[in-house]
Each structure stands twice: as structure tokens, then as C-alpha cells.
Amino acid sequence: MHSEENHKQYNQPANNRLVIRKLLLLVAIMFSFGYALVPLYDVFCDITGLNGKTGDRVSLVKKPVVDLNRKVRVTFLASLNASMPWEFKPQMSYIDVHPGEPTTINYIARNTSKNPMTGQAVPSVAPGLAAAYFQKTECFCFTEQALKPGEEKVMPVTFIVDSQLPQQMNELILSYTFFTSHEKTKNLSSSQSLSLNQDHKL
Amino acid sequence: MNAVIEEHHDHDHKPSGLGRWLFSTNHKDIGSMYLWFAFTMFFVGGALALIIRAELFQPGMQIVEPEFFNQLTTLHGLIMVFGVIMPAFVGLANWQLPMMIGAPDMALPRMNNWSFWLLPAAFGLLLASLAMSIMGMGSAPNFGWTFYAPLSTTYGPDSTDYFIFSVHLMGISSVMGAINVIATIMNMRAPGMNYMKMPIFVWTWFITAYLLIAVMPVLAGAVTMMLTDRHFGTSFFNAAGGGDPVMFQHIFWFFGHPEVYIMILPAFGIISQIVPTFSRKPLFGYSSMVYATASIAFLSFIVWAHHMFTTGMPVAGELFFMYSTMLIAVPTGVKVFNWISTMWRGALTFETPMLFAVAFIFLFTMGGFTGLMLCIVPADFQYHDTYFVVAHFHYVLVTGAAFSIMAAVYYWLPKWTGNMYDETLGKWHFWLTCISANVLFFPMHFVGLAGMPRRIPDYALQFAEFNQMASVGAFVFGFSQLIFLYVVIKCVRGGQKATTEVWEGAKGLEFELPSPAPFHSYTTPPQVK
Numbered sequence: 001m002h003s004e005e006n007h008k009q010y011n012q013p014a015n016n017r018l019v020i021r022k023l024l025l026l027v028a029i030m031f032s033f034g035y036a037l038v039p040l041y042d043v044f045c046d047i048t049g050l051n052g053k054t055g056d057r058v059s060l061v062k063k064p065v066v067d068l069n070r071k072v073r074v075t076f077l078a079s080l081n082a083s084m085p086w087e088f089k090p091q092m093s094y095i096d097v098h099p100g101e102p103t104t105i106n107y108i109a110r111n112t113s114k115n116p117m118t119g120q121a122v123p124s125v126a127p128g129l130a131a132a133y134f135q136k137t138e139c140f141c142f143t144e145q146a147l148k149p150g151e152e153k154v155m156p157v158t159f160i161v162d163s164q165l166p167q168q169m170n171e172l173i174l175s176y177t178f179f180t181s182h183e184k185t186k187n188l189s190s191s192q193s194l195s196l197n198q199d200h201k202l
Numbered sequence: 203m204n205a206v207i208e209e210h211h212d213h214d215h216k217p218s219g220l221g222r223w224l225f226s227t228n229h230k231d232i233g234s235m236y237l238w239f240a241f242t243m244f245f246v247g248g249a250l251a252l253i254i255r256a257e258l259f260q261p262g263m264q265i266v267e268p269e270f271f272n273q274l275t276t277l278h279g280l281i282m283v284f285g286v287i288m289p290a291f292v293g294l295a296n297w298q299l300p301m302m303i304g305a306p307d308m309a310l311p312r313m314n315n316w317s318f319w320l321l322p323a324a325f326g327l328l329l330a331s332l333a334m335s336i337m338g339m340g341s342a343p344n345f346g347w348t349f350y351a352p353l354s355t356t357y358g359p360d361s362t363d364y365f366i367f368s369v370h371l372m373g374i375s376s377v378m379g380a381i382n383v384i385a386t387i388m389n390m391r392a393p394g395m396n397y398m399k400m401p402i403f404v405w406t407w408f409i410t411a412y413l414l415i416a417v418m419p420v421l422a423g424a425v426t427m428m429l430t431d432r433h434f435g436t437s438f439f440n441a442a443g444g445g446d447p448v449m450f451q452h453i454f455w456f457f458g459h460p461e462v463y464i465m466i467l468p469a470f471g472i473i474s475q476i477v478p479t480f481s482r483k484p485l486f487g488y489s490s491m492v493y494a495t496a497s498i499a500f501l502s503f504i505v506w507a508h509h510m511f512t513t514g515m516p517v518a519g520e521l522f523f524m525y526s527t528m529l530i531a532v533p534t535g536v537k538v539f540n541w542i543s544t545m546w547r548g549a550l551t552f553e554t555p556m557l558f559a560v561a562f563i564f565l566f567t568m569g570g571f572t573g574l575m576l577c578i579v580p581a582d583f584q585y586h587d588t589y590f591v592v593a594h595f596h597y598v599l600v601t602g603a604a605f606s607i608m609a610a611v612y613y614w615l616p617k618w619t620g621n622m623y624d625e626t627l628g629k630w631h632f633w634l635t636c637i638s639a640n641v642l643f644f645p646m647h648f649v650g651l652a653g654m655p656r657r658i659p660d661y662a663l664q665f666a667e668f669n670q671m672a673s674v675g676a677f678v679f680g681f682s683q684l685i686f687l688y689v690v691i692k693c694v695r696g697g698q699k700a701t702t703e704v705w706e707g708a709k710g711l712e713f714e715l716p717s718p719a720p721f722h723s724y725t726t727p728p729q730v731k
Contacts, residue, residue: 016309019385027377027419034423041449081442122444128514179442
């Protein structure tokens with residue numbers, strides 16, 4: 001393994017440099033891998049429908065089979081991120097639908113602040129495993145919503161509960177959280193965390 | 203093995219005074235600094251633990267506020283993991299690797315200096331946050347050593363940024379230490395020492411170093427994401443911005459699980475050196491030990507989500523992580539049986555290092571079994587976040603990793619100092635430590651199974667007796683460590699001279715160097731047959 005010369009001399013700076021270079025490359029790869037986990041996690045959740053992720057795109061639905069023998073209750077929730085000064089609510093608190101039947105309901109948002117604001121709603125379905133069976137063909141969550149001060153907007157969402165939905169699931173909850181897009185988020189959330197810290201001290 | 207050791211006093215020019223330590227590139231001096239640093243932090247982290255145990259001595263709030271209690275558990279965990287066990291193992295690696303592979307020093311001595319001196323800076327930052335908290339200038343990190351988002355992002359105190367940079371510094375230090383270990387082992391082995399002739403401690407450190415390089419950057423990434431979430435408007439872990447707090451747990455435990463093997467693989471190496479010496483037999487199943495270590499290291503990357511069974515994973519995921527976790531018991535079992543087989547029909551003597559090693563085998567195995575209980579998904583829903591988990595990881599980290607470090611110090615101290623330590627005091631230290639550790643941690647199993655949650659300053663009345671036992675054990679354990687400190691200082695200052703071999707059955711290149719070992723270990727390479 002070692003040549004006769006190496007017996008006399010231990011330090012092999014060339015070899016050390018090679019080892020250092022390879023290992024530093026490994027360090028860089030693993031650091032990037034930590035960041036790569038973020039998109040990988042999203043892709044994984046999208047594919048498997050885990051974690052209540054319903055996807056951000058229009059679902060392509062083949063001719064739906066309506067199962068008239070079965071009813072599923074879909075409950076609607078609306079919540080605002082702590083830094084979002086809007087009013088936001090569904091027009092009805094729940095609806096009973098047949099699996100496979102396209103249904104449209106409306107959410108209403110009003111900008112109660114004094115500034116024009118842009119918001120984005122993030123959807124989530126519970127139980128998480130039902131997310132794969134919940135298809136939205138139209139949704140206000142696909143785009144950002146801009147509202148002038150005091151403006152009110154009726155926003156439709158059209159969905160189909162897949163008729164393949166497992167039998168033991170009779171009730172789904174669709175919830176949206178509105179948060180501010182763009183720069184506003186940062187300023188507001190930092191003042192938010194400040195006030196939380198003060199609460200914490202009390 | 204025949205080593206020719208030249209006496210060469212002219213090469214041993216050590217700078218005197220503070221400069222010797224500040225600018226040191228010598229593996230022994232740096233190893234000593236690592237070990238003393240770990241020892242100091244052991245007492246700091248231990249003091250925090252004693253405040254915790256004093257508060258938990260009886261139900262109700264007595265000594266500290268709940269907010270401060272959270273800071274105590276957080277800093278106790280961080281200090282013990284990153285400030286005690288990891289630096290102590292790096293210190294042992296620094297002292298022992300060059301001697302065990304027949305090299306004069308580590309391959310990258312200047313980087314070695316830097317990787318040590320980053321640590322006081324890192325812990326200066328971390329402890330500064332505690333000092334500020336005590337002086338009433340805001341909270342120290344209070345989210346547990348696992349710093350789950352959003353506790354550490356949205357709700358983290360201002361001092362979280364101290365913590366973040368402290369973790370960055372520790373990470374850089376560990377990665378540089380690991381690069382040094384790998385370069386040393388790859389390039390500096392004595393002629394004739396091929397990989398399958400390396401001592402097991404060298405092997406386990408070789409694999410540990412790879413684990414460090416693989417996961418410390420992931421931890422650095424996680425804290426960087428926290429930093430940008432807190433201050434630069436990103437939303438990695440903020441659901442409102444499209445992120446996910448559960449993803450934090452995935453990234454953290456992708457680092458965190460290999461991390462627990464980083465803290466135990468070198469311990470396996472130490473025990474595999476000590477048991478053969480005091481059994482006066484070669485290690486049973488050397489190659490199976492090597493393969494078992496490598497298998498554990500590989501498996502450590504695919505079991506992380508067993509820390510997260512209650513986060514709402516699908517059943518398929520829970521089953522995968524349950525079975526892959528159980529699989530780790532196989533190579534670990536191989537190791538335990540090999541140690542027992544090494545002792546089987548050996549000419550055993552029980553000096554202090556051997557006592558610690560035998561206690562390690564028994565108590566670590568117990569910690570392993572509670573780990574197996576925890577990996578069973580349906581049972582874990584009951585055990586999750588209770589004192590049962592606390593009992594489990596203290597058995598593997600205190601009576602496991604910390605016992606192995608104490609064993610290693612007793613085993614190699616005569617080689618380092620040239621003097622034998624005080625065997626009577628060493629035995630006192632062992633028995634007090636071993637008994638009190640069990641009084642401290644064993645009752646935690648019971649309160650945990652009965653449902654006492656971890657990380658709380660108060661508890662229901664029915665848990666009082668077991669908590670009192672644990673607190674008594676904690677104080678005996680803590681103060682017994684002062685005996686250890688005294689034994690080490692006494693041994694450094696003098697005592698009966700140690701022979702070259704030190705122990706009757708000791709094998710290995712380090713026991714062919716005179717005691718104390720010369721400043722530069724092997725300036726002429728020994729020939730390994």
C-alpha cells in the first residue's frame with residue numbers, strides 16, 4: 001500500500017488536499033440536500049396527497065361518476081394569518097354532496113384595512129388522507145386576490161369529491177388560510193412577533 | 203509489531219504559557235483542550251440539570267418560573283449533546299488516533315487548532331443568552347434542544363439568533379474535526395496497517411466522521427432556514443406562507459437520528475478496546491464489529507421519522523420507520539454478543555475502566571431495549587413525549603456515551619500523564635456514579651409509563667415519590683463527578699509511574715510508546731505485521 005519512500009515520510013500533503021477537497025464537496029452537497037428536502041417534501045406530499053395538500057392547480061377530471069347512494073358532508077372553514085387584517089368567511093358552514101357531483105360555493109373576503117392589499121389563500125383538507133380525493137376545478141386560491149380598501153369580493157370554489165373516497169370517510173373539512181403576499185408580510189409579521197414576545201414576558 | 207521510538211528532545215519545543223494552547227497544533231495539547239472543555243461543560247450542563255431536578259423534587263412550583271424551566275431543559279440538552287459528548291469524543295480521537303495508527307500527529311494540525319477554538323466562541327454565544335436571561339434581559343432559548351418550528355421561529359425569543367449562530371459555529375467545528383479524522387486515518391496509517399487491521403476505536407471514529415460530514419451541513423441548513431424565516435421573510439416552516447412546520451421536524455431528525463449514532467459509535471469503539479484488555483483475550487468477531495458499525499451508520503439515515511409517529515403520518519410510513527428502526531437492533535445485538543463473547547472464559551480483572559465498560563454493556567443494552575419499545579408505533583402513542591423517552595435517552599447517553607468516555611479516560615489517562623490514577627478513588631467514583639445514575643434514571647421509566655409528560659416544571663401528585671428518588675439520585679450523581687475531577691487532577695500531578703504497557707493485557711500501538719507518550723507520537727513509523 002505504501003511505497004518505501006512513504007515509510008520515512010508521513011505527511012502526504014497532496015493526498016490530504018485531495019481528501020479535503022472531496023470531503024468539502026460532500027459537505028456542500030449535504031448542505032444543498034437540506035434545502036433540496038423542501039421541494040422534495042412538497043412534491044412527495046403532492047403525489048401522495050399527504051398532509052392535506054390539495055394541489056394548487058385545476059384538477060383535470062374525467063367524466064365524473066356520481067354516486068347518488070352516498071352523501072358526504074363538506075365543512076368549510078376560513079381563517080386569517082395573524083398578520084392579515086381582512087374579513088374572510090364562507091357563505092355556508094357546510095354542504096352535503098354526492099361523491100362525483102361538481103359543487104360550487106362562495107367565500108367572501110373584505111379588505112378592512114386602509115391600504116390596497118394582495119392576499120393569497122392556502123387550502124388544506126382534513127383528514128389529510130382525504131386530500132387525494134378532493135378535486136378543485138375552480139378556486140380563488142389558484143391566484144392572488146387584490147382588494148382595494150373596503151372592497152368586498154365573492155370568490156367561488158368548485159370542487160368534486162371523488163367517488164373513490166374510502167367508505168369510512170363521511171365528513172371532510174376544507175379550510176383556507178389567507179395570508180398577505182409580497183413585502184407586507186415581512187413587516188407585519190416582524191411587528192407581530194414583537195408583540196408576541198412582549199406577551200411572553202408578561 | 204516492533205516500534206523504534208527515538209528520544210528527540212530537540213523537536214519537543216513547546217511554546218510556553220498561553221501561546222502553547224492558543225496556537226497549538228499538537229494533537230495531544232488539542233486533545234487535552236477538547237477534554238477539559240467537555241469536562242467544564244459537563245459541570246455547567248450538570249448544574250442546570252440539578253436545578254431542574256431540584257424543582258421537580260416535589261409537585262408545585264418552588265424554585266424557578268416555568269419560562270426559566272424551559273430555558274434550563276433547552277440549554278441542558280444543547281450543552282450535554284454539543285458541548286460535552288461530542289467534544290469529549292473529538293478530544294479522545296485527537297489523543298488516540300495518531301498513537302493508535304502509528305502517526306506523529308493529526309494530518310491537518312492547523313485546522314485542528316481552529317476547530318477547537320471555534321467551540322469556546324460557540325458556547326460563549328449560547329451561554330451569553332443564559333446570562334442575559336438571568337440578568338432579566340429577555341429569555342434564553344426555551345424551545346427544547348430539538349428547537350421545533352414554530353416555537354423557535356414565530357415564537358422564538360430574541361436570543362434564538364445567538365443560538366442559531368452558535369449552532370453554525372459548532373457545525374463548522376465538527377465538520378473540520380471530521381475532515382481531519384478522515385484525512386488522518388486515510389493517509390497517516392503506519393505501513394502494513396491496512397483497513398482491516400485498524401483498532402476498532404479508529405474504525406468507529408472513521409465511520410462517525412463520515413456521519414458528521416453527512417449530517418452537520420443539514421443541521422446548518424435547518425438553522426439557516428430558521429434564520430431567514432425569522433428575519434428575511436421566507437416561509438420554510440410557516441404554513442401561512444406556504445411552508446410547513448412538520449417539514450422542520452423531518453429536516454431536523456434527518457440530522458438528529460444520525461447524530462445519536464455520532465454520540466454512540468465512538469463509545470462502541472472504546473468498549474471494544476477496553477473489554478479485550480481486561481479479559482486478556484483478543485476481541486471476539488473483529489470484522490463483524492466493523493460491518494455492524496457500518497450497518498448501524500447506514501440504517502441511521504432511514505429511520506428518522508420514528509421521532510414523529512404522532513405527527514399524522516400515513517400507516518405505510520409508520521410501518522416502514524418502525525421496521526427499519528427494529529432492524530438496527532440486529533447489528534447492535536451483534537456488538538453486545540461480541541463483547542460478552544470476548545469476556546467469556548477470559549482472565550477477567552475489574553479495574554475502573556473495565557467496571558465502566560461492563561456497566562456500559564448492561565445499561566446501554568437496557569437503553570436499547572426501551573428504544574425498541576418506543577419504536578413500536580401503537581405503543582409509541584402512549585410513550586411519546588413522556589418521561590419514558592427521557593429515561594430511554596438518558597440510559598443511552600449517560601450510562602452509554604458518558605460512561606464510555608469515563609472508561610476511556612481511566613483507561614488511557616496513565617498513558618497520557620505517565621502516572622497511574624488512584625484506583626481506590628476511581629472505584630468509589632464508579633460505584634457512586636453507577637448506583638446513583640440508576641436511582642436517577644430508572645424511576646423515570648415508571649412515571650413516564652404512568653403518563654408524566656417531559657419538559658414540565660410541575661406534575662400530578664401521584665408522581666411525587668418517583669420524582670423524589672430521581673432527584674436524590676441526580677444530586678449524588680452530580681457531586682460524585684467531583685471525585686472524577688479530583689482523580690484526574692491528582693493523576694496529572696503525580697502518582698505511581700505507569701509502565702509502557704500500562705495494563706497487563708493491553709495491546710495496540712499506543713501501548714508501545716513510553717508513558718507519558720512523547721509530544722510527537724510516532725516520528726518513525728512502526729512496522730505493522
